[in-house]
């Protein structure tokens with residue numbers, strides 16, 4: 001792999017500085033942090049803070065764009081003109097790739113899990129609008145998606161195009177940089193707010209956000225715990241996936257990491273905390289109580305969570321907090337929830353919400 005010019009970035013307030021690979025500036029950064037004043041009051045002295053990564057952009061909102069800043073820089077470095085990626089029908093990652101591809105002049109080909117719906121909604125509607133090419137692959141044939149990606153890459157090559165395959169959620173060695181950089185941003189936020197949370201909490205779907213936060217915490221010296229709620233697969237899967245991604249990252253960027261804190265990380269020693277039990281009926285569908293939590297947060301804070309990722313993780317956070325000293329967030333004074341986006345996934349699930357009767361004035 002071709003390595004690009006290094007960008008050394010020093011932030012004097014921070015205990016360490018690292019070199020990043022080439023990166024595009026695609027997200028609105030830094031994102032703000034909001035304290036949930038009213039909602040937190042339900043939990044006595046615990047403060048819930050939210051890192052507003054749903055504000056990284058409008059059409060490209062959410063966590064994926066932080067990873068794509070590095071993945072698409074890589075595509076440009078390899079002179080690619082086509083991006084091939086994959087995910088669910090309502091994939092936020094695919095939507096962000098489709099939008100940014102249109103913006104930067106890439107052809108985008110998405111492999112989406114499921115049958116082509118009659119009416120595209122939410123993220124899928126945006127994929128259509130951005131002109132992404134889409135292959136729908138039924139769920140029972142999903143094991144073929146990597147083969148299909150290779151075939152597509154070869155087909156594009158035979159027509160003179162050059163494709164880069166970005167795996168699900170851009171959760172690979174390159175995408176890992178997104179949340180390493182986000183952790184650097186968080187450490188600066190904590191210093192400005194004069195608050196260091198006991199926990200950083202996020203949803204985990206393909207593992208890249210979680211892995212980046214864990215590695216970033218090691219590099220930049222975050223003293224609390226990174227705790228994730230998985231919305232797909234299981235904690236054992238993410239235990240392996242995170243360690244494997246970190247190993248790949250160390251191998252792929254060995255030159256860049258030489259002599260830095262990143263090279264001293266031992267993947268098998270990492271604390272990978274994934275809390276299971278909040279998937280509900282399965283990936284992409286959720287119980288009544290998650291819909292209720294989403295509504296309560298919207299009512300009390302004007303903050304919108306989604307039913308696939310952030311709603312489930314936030315519901316997990318609240319449920320664990322309610323367990324007090326028996327819960328996964330025992331002894332917390334401050335908790336930082338990373339809002340990873342997903343707003344467009346709310347609309348296709350509108351039937352899950354119970355709305356009040358409105359007064360007839």
Ligand SMILES: Cc1ncc(COP(=O)(O)O)c(C=O)c1O
Pocket residue numbers: 062063091092093169171203204205206207208209210306309310340341342343
């Ligand atoms: C809105 C949203 N939040 C969280 C996640 C999980 O992030 P990751 O795939 O990095 O685990 C995803 C994607 O999977 C997402 O789209």
